[in-house]
Amino acid sequence: MSQNKEQTLQDHPQKKEDEKSSATYQAGCHCGYIKFSVTLTPALPETKVLNCNCSACTRFGYLLVYPEASSVTWHNDSRARCSNYRFNTKNKDQMFCKHCGASIGIDFREIYAPKHIYGISVRTFFFNVDLDSLTYRKLDGRNKVPPAGDLSGQYWDEEKHALK
Template identity: 55%
Template sequence: MPLHPTHPLYKLFNPDAPEMSEEEKAKLESATYECGCHCGYIKYAVTLTPPLPEYEVLHCNCSMCRSAGYLLVYPERKNVKWHGDSQSRCAVYRFNTKQKDQLFCPNCGTSLMIDFKNWGRVFDGYGVSVRTFYGIDLDSLKYEKGRGLEYAPPAKDLSGTQWEIDEKERLEKEQAEKGAHPTPA
């Protein structure tokens, strides 16, 4: 199933495709969905063009998407509206190259979305898990099989080892800082 021309990543995979005009974009139908974590601590709204029944939800095979259970849609940053202070309540997990923040609820653990803020050159938005959309039927959606392992293979197999890697880096950094700034005894 090919990406819809309004999909934020469409041009990345179809560089020769013509740009949609603003007039064409204005004629397209959109829909806004209320979303949030399981416990209700984090809430937000997502506007999608086209609406979810016409959208191709990405079911990626990379290690993170598989572990988090992500089924992703890709709204631009301006199309995600956080309710109250929900954005500041999110916990963050970074792995491997640490270029993307994986946002989740610190209370119930719901995997919410991926923040692509450090990917501005390609896409300034989020990969939002449709599992967080209230009142939708996942079986009624159209899915695109993602091949994240092909596009961004892991540097090495990190399964079950990311904490040890991060802890080793933290300890090395801490030791280097102590060496650079000796503390009085």
């Protein structure tokens, strides 16, 4: 694993089995098309939530926790129901609901292989999550994550492999 990937992994709060008790949270999109559950160890509010100000996290409204894929259970094939958006390096899926537009999180499958990690937005959790009571870790992604360039108003044409 490259130093950059190792540093990025260290920057994200990770599940630690020997810490406090676990809790499972029911989650999903606004319209109910995507449903899943997430088990966090330790439970909220002890798990730190990443509050990043990069363009993606700001626009998608992300407040992220980073469970391993084995701690996320997708109901009714909901992972396959997620629409995906890739930008910049094109190596991670920004997951959202194609019906209501709710931002679900990020699939880091290709970045941390063989480890499979999700960045799940706690804004998708249904019950017992008071955002004001959570512990946040701030990341200045606006200044620490170099942009690929200003792509506002453009999109990637898969057939032509070019920006439009």
